[in-house]
Amino acid sequence: MKQKWITLLLLTALLLTGCNIRHAAQQMDRAEDQLEQIGDNLEDAVEGAIYGTTPATGTNTPATTTPVAPQTPATTLTPEQAEDIALTHAGLTREQVSRLHTEYEIDNRIPEYDVSFHQGNLEYEYEIHAETGEILSYERDD
Secondary structure (H helix, E strand, O other): OHHHHHHHHHHHHHHHHHHHHHHHHHHHHHHHHHHHHHHHHHHHHHHHHHHOOEOOOOOOOOOEOOOOOOOOOOOOOOHHHHHHHHHHHHOOOHHHOEEEEEEEEEEOOEEEEEEEEEEOOEEEEEEEEOOOOOEEEEEEEO
């Protein structure tokens, strides 16, 4: 008889533990959803600060974007200046390259231009600091 009571108590404890685990999992799911929403809101705010966009109304909706040039500080290089830095480093002119493409982004809080172009079979990729003009990295692939 004593053994049956112990078994019953153990089963009850396991059942209650299972309920607590399920409840904890539900709380974790809710917390994860809240963190995702905070991340989305933060992303919208950063996009708005960089590109001059405004968040859409409602929850879990992406920001409405207007295709405008990025709003950058007055000390920021122009895309053309970043291209000139990359081309000069490569020893090439605009007339010698094709598929010249430049994109502004902020990477790890560093404003930069990604500049890429082709010359013959070679592909060049540069990361140029948008404020100082420093070449952060570059690659040349065959």
